[in-house]
Amino acid sequence: MSRPRPHIDASGRRARLGRRHLLAPAYRSARTEEVADAVVALHASDAATVHLAACARLTAPGPAEVERALYDDRSLVRLLCMRRTLFAVGAGLAPVVASSTALAIAAKERRNMTRWVLGGAPGWDERRLAEVEARTLAALTARGEATAGDLAADVPDLRDTIVVSPGKPYEATVAVSSRILRVLAAEGTVRRGRPRGGWTSSSFRWTPGTAFADLPAPPAPEARAGLARRWLAAYGPATVEDLRWWTGWTLTDTRRAVAATDAVEVTLDDGAAALALPDDLEPVPAPGPWAALLPGLDPTAMGWKSRDWYLDPGHVPHLFDRSGNIGPTVWWNGRIIGGWAQRADGEIVWRLLSDEGGREAASAVAAEAARLAGWVGDVRVTPRFRTPLERELSA
Structure with a gap:
């Protein structure tokens, strides 16, 4: 039998989450690299x-x-990887992420970019594209750091x-520089450096090379x-479908990877x-009450x-946009109980969608909001992907 x-x-799953994702106060870390390693990779589509x-x-x-970590020690590197999404990954893990996921995505990005440029930009062929890339890399090497405008x-x-999507309501004119630099970054030839603005900006300067290219x-x-x-x-514990979704791998590759673990x-x-x-x-003790x-x-x-x-399924319409991106969330002991936003005057506001935890939870959430406001200071954060509750709270 x-x-x-x-x-x-x-x-038990929520106890693991509070400890391993460094969310319970007793488990927080002093270094950003340890945070990234704890959650494997930090989502970076939105710079903030x-x-x-x-x-x-x-x-x-x-x-x-x-x-x-991002710009001085360069111990975190932004990679286009899981689910064709930008993540910030520890330099030590970057070669693993590159080989498992990022390089295949980079190859597809190059094919798409080449087809896009050659099909839409008059006078461009593969030879000209290769020459422009070589001159771009030479210019970046000479400058050491540059914006797309500098390189142009x-x-x-x-x-x-x-012109993309001509005649459509969302018609747009796109410079070839944006696609070329994106592909070079995906391949590890260039790297996103310090942005032109503050830490919420996605207008990056470019620098030569990325961590995984030399390892x-x-x-x-x-x-x-x-x-x-x-x-x-x-x-963990998690399902094969969870891992497949998180990585973007095929079901066959996911099953083979799991079998080898x-x-x-x-x-x-x-x-x-x-x-x-x-x-x-074995059972994992709860880390004690925590809010985030x-x-x-x-x-x-x-x-x-x-x-x-x-996450209560009834809260999904409030906290996610139509593309499945989650907005700012309020957590209590491993469960999402609400959402938060920042108003134009800088105030951090939140709404609890559940009475779970009662006064203890409400008090802990208020303390976390004060902690967040304390280090954000005068900066204003607007999520790249707006969700219904975030829009309502920030209005």
Whole structure:
């Protein structure tokens, strides 16, 4: 007779979340690199998310600590990777992410960019595209750091434009520089450096090279297994479908990666089969009461496809946009209980969608809002992806 699968209930999952994602105060970290490693990667499509997500988990939050890792020590690198999304990844993990995910996406980005430029920009062919890329890299190397505008001054071909979606309400004119630099960054030839504005800006300066370009990368199957193991250590127990969604891999690649991790099957509260690492089957004590204000696209909020164990399905219309992007959320002991926003005058406001935790939760949320306001200061944060509750609160 086969032995029954171990059972890990929702409270055990929430205890793991509070500890391993560094959200309970006793588990916060002093360094941004440790935060990124704890959640595997920080979502970076919205420049502000990296700072807000890291600072929610830092013992002494502030943009200077995050900028140190991103731009001074360069111990975090932005990669176009999982789900064709921009993430900030620790330099040590970057070769694994590159081989498992990012390089395949970069190859597809190059094919699409080449077809787009050659099909839409008069006078362009593959030879001219290669020459412009070479001159762009030479100009960036000579400058050491440059904006797209700086590079276009040195390489005038970068100023050429293409009209996309002509005749449509969303018709736009796009410079070829934006697509070329995006592909070079995806391939690891250039890197997003310090932005022109403050820490909420996505108008990056460019610098030569990225961390993963100069480090040996494991073969793709080995890299996928390594990334799956890291993800399960941070997000397990979880299902194969959760991992497939998070990475964007095919189902076949996901199953092969999981098989190479020696993960074991466990049962969740709804009876579904999930996966956990062999050393993660014992009960995990709750880390004590904790509240958190997490930004839109926070890695914890976006960590699983199946979210009912930490998110009431009835709250989804308030907290997500139509594309499935989550907005700013309020957490209590491993569950989302509301949302928050910043008003034009800088005030941090929130609304609880649940009375879970009562006065204790409300008091802890208020303290976290004060902590957030204290380090954000005069900066105004508007999420890139606006959600119904965030819009309502910020109005």
